[in-house]
Amino acid sequence: MMAKEITRGQLAKRSGCNIETIRYYEKIGLMPEPPRSASGYRQYDENHERRLLFVMRGRELGFTIADLTSLLDLVDRRAVSCGEVEKLARSHLRSVQEKISDLKRMESTLSDTVRSCSGQDVPDCPLIDRLFDTEFN
Amino acid sequence: MMAKEITRGQLAKRSGCNIETIRYYEKIGLMPEPPRSASGYRQYDENHERRLLFVMRGRELGFTIADLTSLLDLVDRRAVSCGEVEKLARSHLRSVQEKISDLKRMESTLSDTVRSCSGQDVPDCPLIDRLFDTEFN
DNA sequence: TGTAGTCCCTGTAGTAACTACAGGGTCAAG
DNA sequence: CTTGACCCTGTAGTTACTACAGGGACTACA
Numbered sequence: 632m633m634a635k636e637i638t639r640g641q642l643a644k645r646s647g648c649n650i651e652t653i654r655y656y657e658k659i660g661l662m663p664e665p666p667r668s669a670s671g672y673r674q675y676d677e678n679h680e681r682r683l684l685f686v687m688r689g690r691e692l693g694f695t696i697a698d699l700t701s702l703l704d705l706v707d708r709r710a711v712s713c714g715e716v717e718k719l720a721r722s723h724l725r726s727v728q729e730k731i732s733d734l735k736r737m738e739s740t741l742s743d744t745v746r747s748c749s750g751q752d753v754p755d756c757p758l759i760d761r762l763f764d765t766e767f768n
Numbered sequence: 769m770m771a772k773e774i775t776r777g778q779l780a781k782r783s784g785c786n787i788e789t790i791r792y793y794e795k796i797g798l799m800p801e802p803p804r805s806a807s808g809y810r811q812y813d814e815n816h817e818r819r820l821l822f823v824m825r826g827r828e829l830g831f832t833i834a835d836l837t838s839l840l841d842l843v844d845r846r847a848v849s850c851g852e853v854e855k856l857a858r859s860h861l862r863s864v865q866e867k868i869s870d871l872k873r874m875e876s877t878l879s880d881t882v883r884s885c886s887g888q889d890v891p892d893c894p895l896i897d898r899l900f901d902t903e904f905n
Numbered sequence: 906t907g908t909a910g911t912c913c914c915t916g917t918a919g920t921a922a923c924t925a926c927a928g929g930g931t932c933a934a935g
Numbered sequence: 936c937t938t939g940a941c942c943c944t945g946t947a948g949t950t951a952c953t954a955c956a957g958g959g960a961c962t963a964c965a
Contacts, residue, residue: 640912651953654915659951670960672913685899692899693874696951706896713893717885720895724878731871734864737830741861748854756850758857759843762822762829777941788924791944796922807931809942833922 636666636674646683653683661686661700693727773803773811783820790820798823798837830864 643650656662662682665673682703689699698719705711747757780787793799799819802810819840826836835856842848884894 688899711891712889714887714889716893717887720882727875734868738864745857750851750854752849752851754848756853762825
């Protein structure tokens, strides 16, 4: 089989991942150390690209590096158990939902407060008042 | 007027702020350096407490330290302009709204995917497939 | 053959907003 | 006078990258 290896820069371009991030993922063990050319250049193949895309998609879904390390470890050990993965994913889902509700709380307070702003160049400001006001914990 | 100064630990307890965080806020200039007792203990008064609560409420609303530095700078210079504050707050509000929509996208993908999980101890898993699948960018 | 430009290599530092030590001094109670 | 709970300082660790600096390698072109 023909290898058609690519460099780190090429992998970065193809995947859309920052070139330094690829090296970072290697350093923390999320990406394997690829073989090197005679002059020390990293040589990546389709498996590396596949794995990098896995990581990138996982990150887009908000999984932590630790989560992805666990998931890829299951894959690497050929020990994927849908039940286990689901457990991790559901726990992540809950944390995403918590973040959403935190942010929604912020959003409603912010928009309520900003709505009552005059927008004029005056020293009296509802937001400043609200932040100083002892009534709001 | 009677001063009734309190220590850092007391301020921490009263405000609910972590004791180390108070020192951190001082280091980055968000809190002023308080006077010291003869033996070097920090002595805080109501103004410090008020300011700390301002910062804590601001952080709860998701403002960055830089935002709060700007806001408090306006206050300190007695140059609060509701228009200016509103501009900052609206820009922050937009970023909160963006975060919400990012998280909602994550949430829907995650819950869709997890819903199709068998939850059984089997190697075939929709989430893993989805992360590996080239169809999903 | 020389050289310019673009890659790649390494290690390290910086980002945000804290949080948690270690190693030492202080203060109040018994 | 000792014990325990405080306070002080500086520094390192956390998350997930990102951005250098200083040096080698490779390609194209004159």
